[in-house]
Each structure stands twice: as C-alpha cells, then as structure tokens.
Amino acid sequence: MAEPQEWRMNVPALSAIVTFHGEGILAHTTLRSYALSRNIARQQGVEVQLVLVLDRADAQTRAFVVNHPDLDGSETVVETQVGDLALARNAGVAASCADYICTLDGDDLISTRYFLMHLKEAAQLDGRFVLHPEMVLSFGMYSAFNWQVDQTGPYYDEHALLSVNPWISAAFSTRALYEEIPYVACYPRQTGFGYEDWYWNSETIARGVVHRLAWGAAYFYRRKWHGSLNEASHAMKTVVPMTSLFALGRDRGQGRDHA
Template structure:
C-alpha cells in the first residue's frame, strides 16, 4: 500500500502566513508527500510565494483558480490529489513535524474501517503564540453520535483521511453560497463518520490560528452554519441521529436568539426563539435560560481581559505532548457516556435507509 499523503493547502490572500505554514508541511518527518497549493484567486502575491516553494521542492504543486471560496478550493485540490491519504491544511495553520508520521502509524495499526485519524491542537494567534486552553478528547471507533453532539475534531487542519473513505464526498459549497460558511469541515467529517471509524493520536500536533476578533465577528454566521449543516446531513441520519440533530439545532437557534439580541435585531431574535421551540418544545425553555445566563456572563466580562493561564510561547516552542492547561472535561464526558453506548451499537449498514 502506498503511503503517499496529499496535502491540500487552500490559499486566498495568504502572504502574511503562507511561508510559515508551508515550512511546517515541508519539515514533516514523513517525507512521502505531495503538497497542492490551491490559489483561490488571490489579489496579493500568494501565487508567487507558492510557486517559489514549488521551484525549491518538487513535492509542491500550485493550482490557480478564480475565487470561489475555501470549499471549492479544497475540492479542486482533492480532485488533483494522487495520494492514498488526504490532509487539509489552511494557509494560516501550523503542524508539528511528526504530525503525519504519527497519524499514518495509527492508520497502520487500525482496522480497515478506520477512515479518519485526528489529533489534539493548540489555538494560536497571528504571531503563532499559544493563546487559549486546548481540549484533549479521545473519541474513537464509531463516533457519529458523539460527533453530532460535539465537534471534538474542531478544525479542518487536523484530520488525516483515508482516500477510499473520502470517496466521492467533497466539501459542500452550498454553505458558502448561502452565506453560512464555517462548518464545511465539520459536515465532511460527519459524512465520513456515517460509514467509517475514527481514531486519535493524543498529542498536540496542530496549531489552529484564530483571533478573538474574528471569532466574535463571525459568531452569527457560524451559528447559522451549524444549523445549515445539520439540515444538509438530515436525510442521511437514522432515527437516533435525527433526534440528536434536532436537539442540537434547537440549541443553536437559542444561541442565535442571544446573538441577535446583542445586535439589536429583535425580530430575528424572536424568529430564532420560535425555531428553538419548533425543534425542541420541551427543551427550549432550558436552552433559552442558559443563553440568558451566558449573556449575563458576557456582560460581566466585557472590557476585561480573559485569563486562561496559558504560557504564550510560540507553537514550535512546545513539545507535542506538553500540556498547556488542564482541560476540565467532566461535563463533556458525562454527556458522552450514553452517546458512547449508542456509538458502540452503531450499524453503518443503516446509512441511507429511511429514519422512522
């Protein structure tokens, strides 16, 4: 079996970060790579920077296309890939040198039904410094129900995917077209989880770059993206999966109501409240009450710097196993107990059959 890994790097106006990102790919200890940089109609020197890497390293290819969004750019790269494994890497994220080697080893030790291997990550700022606590979940085997409940993989620069598990699945551009981009990674992972198992490498191998300002500005869009994602996935879910999706959509509608109130959009907030009750009439009052509580917490913290106790060293200064903070997993793991039992009994042969 070939161990060629195709790394797809979608890039749009990525000059400030692409150099560091590419160097983190090309220093991988698993050297059997092809790196496909997809320039998505950049207006800066992204293409020229990528072509400079291609001139120095024969493993790098550059594809240019008109701007169409990150989902379309990733799909272009996947369609051009030759490897038996696919890894996606956003043009501002970083990898530990042993990331792909350790993930590939996990594939070799796993069953033929193993379709995706993920690892832990660290959140980094624009300078590559670690800024927030990192979750350290280990969720393995059949994971569909737990993944529906919580995106424990969290980002698109972490998974290594077996090409045969990906098959004809591609990133859904409909979310982008509807203005609801953000959950394309999560949707694709769930589509893989319908028929394949997941495994975890318990090490911090990805530097996931997100700034606080960007997260706040995109909050409403990300909430809509989650709701849209569940709607896209709905026809493929069984009865248990639909029940989970229904409750999660109600939660996101309640969260969207709070988001709209904060922005003074009372009509949109009331509509979101109605959607929350329509999805989960029994659970909606508690979901909305929780959002009120969170809103009060937000107001009490406005203007104050968050104190996470994270050592703000550069991602590269941490070892792959060095803990940045202790993750408080009690509530999450408690929620996962029943879902783990559901996953253990999951039958992928039920995929595509009508849910009652």
C-alpha cells in the same frame, strides 16, 4: 513500527492538501512547518506530496506560496476560482496522487512528525476511518490547548455533533473516502449555512466511518484577529445544513428502520 514497504518508493504515501486564499506573509511560516514535516518523513523513506490550492488567492499570498524557498519542485500547485473552502479542498483531492490524503489550512502549523504519526496510525486500522491530530494548540488571538476525541473512546458523545464539532478541520483518510464523500459547499455569507468540515464529519459518521486520533500528532491552530472564516461564521450565527446523520436520528425516533 516499521513503515510498509510500499511507502518507501518515489510514489507519495500521502498527499497533503493545503488551501490558501488571503493569508499573506502567514503562508510563508505555514509552508516552512509543512515542508519540515515532509522532510522528516523523507528521512524515514516516506514521500509526501504537497498539494497547494490557491483559491482566489490575492497577489501577496500567491507570491509567498509559489516563491517559497522550501519548495523543491515536487509540489503540485492548483489555482481555482471557486471561492469556497469545501470546493477548494475537493480540487486538491482531484490533483492528489497518493492513496492517503490529509487536509491542512494555509495559516497553521504542525508538529515535525505529523505526517509520520498519521501514516503510522493508519497502518494499524481496518475499515473506513478518519484521523485527526491528538492535540490542538491554539495561538494568536488567544492561547489554549485541548485533546481531541477518539470516537471509540470514553469521551465521545454520539449526540455531540448536534451542537458542537468535536474536531478541527485537519483530517486524514484514504483517497477513496474523500472521493466517495466529497466536501459540500456552504457559502455561509450567501446562505447562512457554514462549517463545511462539521458537515463533512457528520456525513462520514452517518455512513459508518469512524473518527480516530493520530496519537502523538499536534496541530497548531492560528486564531486570527481578523480574516478568519470560522470567526466570521460565528459572527453571522451560521448553522450546519441538515445532514444524513441528523435525519437518521430523527427517523429512529419515529421507529423507522434503516439498512
């Protein structure tokens, strides 16, 4: 499918927000992957803006990011001191200039046509949506792979979000949606609440947003032995804050009507 004409301009079609904090040398490999996918998109006339958010980044991580050999000066570097992944992503949204935005982590990898596959799928969708990569391949502490769930497909369970997050944190949607429904800080170590992406997924669904898949896109999820916020949250037995989605379900059970 040919890309729409408006993508073939100097204005980026997509802003990819990458959050860093203490990845160290892993940030080097990650940026190589993201820059390669950007270059593949450029070969098709599609510009991708890399928004690199350094949130309380240590000196080593910052050095690997700002001095990376694959950066060409078109990137936007944002330095924050918010100390929270949700708020760091929101800062990335504020610094983005494209109509489409995707979120990425600072220690993972993506398939070479990752950006193109998301843009291609978005061009075929109507209404409000969030896209996730079709396949996730975990590596590092352990190896695994899984296909993610399309909300309109037969494997989606509308009750699943009560007990499990069906999608990883990598997400793609319109800039307007990220501004309308921003990420909410959890500060799991201080509050016991966690999983800002799980909470965000629930809030978007509660507002009628449909989660779909970018077919053909693969995300390589690094499972770290140490320093993973996700694993730390598991160890602390954090829970997802009460969301509008759960409240709607409770109120339906009591026979209340909602607009």
